[in-house]
Amino acid sequence: AQSVAQPEDQVNVAEGNPLTVKCTYSVSGNPYLFWYVQYPNRGLQFLLKYITGDNLVKGSYGFEAEFNKSQTSFHLKKPSALVSDSALYFCAVRAPGDSWGKLQFGAGTQVVVTP
Amino acid sequence: DAGVIQSPRHEVTEMGQEVTLRCKPISGHDYLFWYRQTMMRGLELLIYFNNNVPIDDSGMPEDRFSAKMPNASFSTLKIQPSEPRDSAVYFCASASGSGETQYFGPGTRLLVL
Numbered sequence: 001a002q003s004v005a006q007p008e009d010q011v012n013v014a015e016g017n018p019l020t021v022k023c024t025y026s027v028s029g030n031p032y033l034f035w036y037v038q039y040p041n042r043g044l045q046f047l048l049k050y051i052t053g054d055n056l057v058k059g060s061y062g063f064e065a066e067f068n069k070s071q072t073s074f075h076l077k078k079p080s081a082l083v084s085d086s087a088l089y090f091c092a093v094r095a096p097g098d099s100w101g102k103l104q105f106g107a108g109t110q111v112v113v114t115p
Numbered sequence: 116d117a118g119v120i121q122s123p124r125h126e127v128t129e130m131g132q133e134v135t136l137r138c139k140p141i142s143g144h145d146y147l148f149w150y151r152q153t154m155m156r157g158l159e160l161l162i163y164f165n166n167n168v169p170i171d172d173s174g175m176p177e178d179r180f181s182a183k184m185p186n187a188s189f190s191t192l193k194i195q196p197s198e199p200r201d202s203a204v205y206f207c208a209s210a211s212g213s214g215e216t217q218y219f220g221p222g223t224r225l226l227v228l
Contacts, residue, residue: 036219043206043208043220043222044217044219046216101165101210102160102171105157105158106157
């Protein structure tokens, strides 16, 4: 069965500093990987996805993520964080051959960016 | 596009009452998902539809929960009877074709007293 782990409940970073949100996965075969962001009292918003191809994926709002097969990781990164990036971030995975819509979401990582 | 629309946004009810949550997906999307979010269990997929047909309902907690999609532009999630442990935020999401991206609604915050 597939699973995804976000080892940090919260990440604190100062505005202008690099931001990294960690995600590791466990799945048989080549995974489909996603990052979503949730702002307070809102639904999740898609940031980026890795299906195949280039290991570095660029997404919305200046975020990017790197697929690392050997480390089974898909960390989300932003070179320079903004206060407005403060939100809850979810990593999600789908194993190949799984029911199309069945994403497994991580527990989420709260990002706090201080001015 | 208005995005995924959910109603009501907030619902407070008493244990034993029937609760109906509603969702209008993005026009043209042929996949619709219902999720539940709680602090304890995180985000859980309850059920999803493709072309109005339920594909996977393995996440539906028990028989008290039911979901329908009578047409491409409307879905309901019903809880009967409701219990305090059903208190959560319920999200509807939609997606199109083979695209993997799901678009979430704003959610319905349900409190069962």
